[in-house]
Each structure stands twice: as structure tokens, then as C-alpha cells.
Amino acid sequence: MGRGIPTKQHNIGIQGVFNVGVNMLSYESTAKDIESIGPKICVLPIGSLEQHGDHLPISTDTIIALEVAKRIAKHFNAFLLPPIPYSLSLEHRKSRATIWLSPETLISLIKDIAHSLEYHKYEVLIVVNGHGANFILRNVVRELNYTLNLLVILIDLGAMYFGSRHSREVHAGRSETSIMLYLRPDLVRKESAKDYIPHVTRDYLDYLSMLDISPYGVWGEPTKATKEYGEKLLNNIVKEAIDYVSEVIKFLKKCGHFK
Numbered sequence: 001m002g003r004g005i006p007t008k009q010h011n012i013g014i015q016g017v018f019n020v021g022v023n024m025l026s027y028e029s030t031a032k033d034i035e036s037i038g039p040k041i042c043v044l045p046i047g048s049l050e051q052h053g054d055h056l057p058i059s060t061d062t063i064i065a066l067e068v069a070k071r072i073a074k075h076f077n078a079f080l081l082p083p084i085p086y087s088l089s090l091e092h093r094k095s096r097a098t099i100w101l102s103p104e105t106l107i108s109l110i111k112d113i114a115h116s117l118e119y120h121k122y123e124v125l126i127v128v129n130g131h132g133a134n135f136i137l138r139n140v141v142r143e144l145n146y147t148l149n150l151l152v153i154l155i156d157l158g159a160m161y162f163g164s165r166h167s168r169e170v171h172a173g174r175s176e177t178s179i180m181l182y183l184r185p186d187l188v189r190k191e192s193a194k195d196y197i198p199h200v201t202r203d204y205l206d207y208l209s210m211l212d213i214s215p216y217g218v219w220g221e222p223t224k225a226t227k228e229y230g231e232k233l234l235n236n237i238v239k240e241a242i243d244y245v246s247e248v249i250k251f252l253k254k255c256g257h258f259k
């Protein structure tokens with residue numbers, strides 16, 4: 001960044017992806033770093049703690065959202081906020097590894113964070129959502145944009161790699177497993193991966209839990225995952241996200257809604 005932050009490159013972390021290093025503004029910076037550099041853009045990753053089949057860690061969504069957020073933050077010289085490690089995982093509650101929030105809690109959390117940022121006169125908050133079932137985020141983002149002096153932009157990773165309700169891949173399938181093989185191969189138990197594509201569409205999670213619909217807690221084909229596909233997919237997601245954020249800011253500036 002070359003604006004007062006030490007430029008020494010750190011590894012992704014000794015043991016984990018949560019280590020960001022000192023070469024960018026993040027939750028590992030000092031207050032003085034943040035105050036002296038005065039970033040205007042913040043990036044907030046949202047993950048989850050939920051079963052991801054027998055082959056992926058329960059923190060998969062957090063790991064992926066954080067990595068995407070980190071790359072977006074680097075691109076925009078933004079302040080990377082710590083990931084929210086829990087979200088709306090009610091549909092996975094049959095596994096005792098799953099810890100979930102109520103929608104009200106997540107809404108309050110996002111609103112409180114956005115209010116703090118507005119108080120400090122940050123200009124943009126980019127929310128990177130790594131968990132597909134956080135449907136309320138779009139409503140929260142819309143409400144914040146209509147009420148606060150802060151532009152809030154939602155990047156929804158689930159929508160970017162799953163698409164319609166007829167998608168054959170919803171959870172712990174080829175995409176997520178491939179990205180994890182690329183980011184954290186040490187955490188993937190490829191030999192335990194089992195494919196399962198239920199005969200119903202994704203919205204049936206409104207009625208039944210994932211483990212009622214899929215015996216393995218998987219919806220997709222993780223055995224087809226590769227590190228190469230994961231790298232390509234993650235790079236595409238990051239590029240699409242950066243292009244989208246740039247487009248929104250440019251358009252709003254043109255319309256005079258944003259300085």
C-alpha cells in the first residue's frame with residue numbers, strides 16, 4: 001500500500017487463514033495505523049459455523065468469505081473488518097457442530113457495525129456474505145442505504161456460484177470443496193467426500209433440515225472437486241465482486257448520490 005503501513009509480506013498465517021499480516025489495514029492493525037491512514041472503505045466478511053459434510057471444516061463459509069473479503073480489501077486499500085463467524089444456519093441444526101443466530105441478531109449486528117462506521121465517516125461498507133441462507137442481508141443493506149450516510153454494497157457469494165433454486169449444487173459440493181482444496185487443502189478430507197443431489201429444489205430447506213434432505217449433509221458433487229477449479233472459481237468471484245463494487249460507486253458518483 002505504501003502509505004505508512006510496513007510492507008513486509010506475511011504468509012497467509014502460521015496455522016490459519018485468519019492471520020492477515022501487516023501489509024494491509026485490518027483487524028490486525030493498530031488504531032494508529034487506521035487513524036493515520038484514514039481508510040474510507042471497509043470490508044465485512046460474514047461466515048457461518050455449520051456442518052459441511054464429512055469432508056469440509058465447519059468454518060468453511062468463514063474461511064472463503066474472509067479470503068474473498070481480504071482480496072477485495074487489498075484492491076480498494078480498504079479496512080478489512082474481522083469476519084462474523086456465525087450466521088443463519090438453522091437448516092443445519094441437526095448437527096451438534098452447528099451454532100446459529102436468529103435473523104434479528106444478525107440484523108442488529110450488521111446495523112450496529114454500519115452505525116459505528118457512519119459515526120466515523122467511513123464512506124463505503126462492502127459486505128461479503130459466505131453463507132447462502134442469509135436471505136435477510138439484502139433487506140438490511142437496502143434499509144441502511146436508504147437511512148444512513150454510508151454506501152453499503154452486498155457481495156453474495158452463494159448467489160455467485162449457485163444461482164437458481166434448481167441448482168444441483170447447494171452445500172459442500174464441487175464449488176466449495178474446490179475452493180477449500182485451493183485455500184486450505186490441509187483441512188479437506190477428500191477421501192470422506194460423498195456426492196448427493198436431492199430430488200427436491202433448494203427451497204425445501206424451508207420445510208426440512210439439510211440432514212433430513214441429504215443423509216451426508218451434502219448437496220452437490222464434492223468428489224468432482226479440484227484445486228485448479230477452486231483457484232479459477234475464487235479468482236472469478238473476486239474479479240466479479242471488484243468489478244461490481246467499482247461499477248456501483250462509479251454509477252452513484254455519476255448520478256450525484258455519492259462523492
Ligand SMILES: [Zn+2]
Nearest residue numbers: 060061172176
Ligand atoms: Zn458453505
